Amino acid sequence: MSEATRIDGKAFAAKLRERVGALAEAFAETAGRKPGLAVVLVGEDAASQVYVGAKGKATVAANMESFEHRLPADTDEGTLLALVAQLNADEAVDGILVQLPLPGHLNEQAVIGAIDPGKDVDGFHVINAGRLSVGQTGFVPCTPLGCMMLLADRLGDLSGLEAVVIGRSNIVGKPMAQLLLDANATVTIAHSRTKDLPGVVRRADIVVAAVGRPEMVKADWLKPGATVIDVGINRLPPEPGSDKGRLVGDVAFAEASETAAAITPVPGGVGPMTIAVLLRNTLVAAYEHAGLDTPEI
Numbered sequence: 561m562s563e564a565t566r567i568d569g570k571a572f573a574a575k576l577r578e579r580v581g582a583l584a585e586a587f588a589e590t591a592g593r594k595p596g597l598a599v600v601l602v603g604e605d606a607a608s609q610v611y612v613g614a615k616g617k618a619t620v621a622a623n624m625e626s627f628e629h630r631l632p633a634d635t636d637e638g639t640l641l642a643l644v645a646q647l648n649a650d651e652a653v654d655g656i657l658v659q660l661p662l663p664g665h666l667n668e669q670a671v672i673g674a675i676d677p678g679k680d681v682d683g684f685h686v687i688n689a690g691r692l693s694v695g696q697t698g699f700v701p702c703t704p705l706g707c708m709m710l711l712a713d714r715l716g717d718l719s720g721l722e723a724v725v726i727g728r729s730n731i732v733g734k735p736m737a738q739l740l741l742d743a744n745a746t747v748t749i750a751h752s753r754t755k756d757l758p759g760v761v762r763r764a765d766i767v768v769a770a771v772g773r774p775e776m777v778k779a780d781w782l783k784p785g786a787t788v789i790d791v792g793i794n795r796l797p798p799e800p801g802s803d804k805g806r807l808v809g810d811v812a813f814a815e816a817s818e819t820a821a822a823i824t825p826v827p828g829g830v831g832p833m834t835i836a837v838l839l840r841n842t843l844v845a846a847y848e849h850a851g852l853d854t855p856e857i
Contacts, residue, residue: 564820567710567789573832576709576857577622580839583855584623587846595846596625597655597681597838598647602640602666603633608659615657615835622839627653633663640666641674648676654849655681655842678848681841684731692738699841704736706833707768707789708743714787714822715766719744724761726750726777726810727770732791736768757781767820769810779815788816788823791830 588594597619601612612628619626629643640658647656656679662668672680677687683701691698711718723745727733733749740747750760752771758781761767769777770791782788792810799806809826817823824830840857847854 564788564817565714565822567714567787567822567824567829569706569710569824569829570832572710572713573706573836576833576836577618577839580836580843580857581622583857584843584846587843587850587852588623590852591846591850593652594623594625595654595843596627596650596652597657597842598627598629598650598653600629600631600640600643600647600656600658602631602635602659603663605661608661612659615838618835618839619842622843624839624842625652635663635666637666637670640671644671644674648674648679651849653679654846655679655838657682657838679845681838681845683735683841689730689735692735695742699845700739701731701735702834702837702841703732703770703791703830704739705841706837707736707791707830708739709837710789710824710830710833711766711787712743718766721745721765722748722763723766723768724748724750724764725768725770726757726761727768727772727791729770732770736770740766740768767811771810773810774808775810775812777811777816779812779819782816782819784819785821786819788820789830790824790826793826793831 584595599612599615616626616628647653656675658671672684677685680688680699683699688698692700723740725733725737728749728751737747737749750757754760761781762783766787768789772792774794788811790809790811794808795805797805807827844854
């Protein structure tokens with residue numbers, strides 16, 4: 561079998577961001593203001609600081625206003641909730657994102673629950689999760705929605721295909737399964753307690769790996785011709801003579817490429833889609849807040 565096609569998330573995300581930027585410009589002309597995204601970062605987590613910086617740059621590049629709020633690690637919950645309430649009431653803010661993880665003394669669910677569901681562009685609020693589960697319109701978490709865009713672009717109609725999602729997190733696994741179900745795929749959610757995990761995965765036409773274990777999914781787990789979406793991003797320890805570890809996904813890319821028909825690389829696959837979809841969700845929120853018809857994005 562020939563080597564799998566690489567699903568280029570970077571190129572797809574660039575096109576999506578370009579479209580969002582053009583629509584944001586059109587929105588600003590109609591509404592008299594740019595769409596606005598507020599990002600809240602509590603503490604000094606290095607990875608979170610990188611993400612927040614990247615989101616801010618991407619927001620500005622997409623013709624939107626970026627509002628960054630950086631709070632010290634010892635911020636108390638009342639102060640954080642007061643900031644969320646202030647952003648809920650701010651007419652210039654269409655989307656609110658509180659960067660996770662939060663420091664341990666803060667209740668993440670309470671903070672997410674305080675965000676106006678209409679500004680919850682991360683799609684983590686229990687109301688948006690509920691809307692997704694019953695097929696109503698709401699905000700969907702960015703990573704699974706990005707994965708669905710890549711799958712639809714690659715496969716078209718997913719009706720009747722067998723899909724296995726490895727991982728059951730509220731942020732990726734569960735919403736991913738719901739989106740696949742809504743697209744009329746037959747869906748299995750597999751996880752650490754699944755019996756004969758390789759056998760379950762081997763049935764799948766579509767495999768979405770989101771477990772956070774480096775290169776766990778091997779070639780012999782895959783059905784020949786499967787489409788593989790690798791959500792994992794793991795840094796391996798540096799090899800001798802190197803000071804930087806290699807970034808890998810949850811799928812053993814090189815060997816899986818010889819069995820799958822199409823696969824997302826890490827990096828350059830799902831990762832770029834997450835920020836692009838965040839911008840897309842913010843633009844949708846802006847149109848809804850302004851009472852304008854939302855274009856197809």
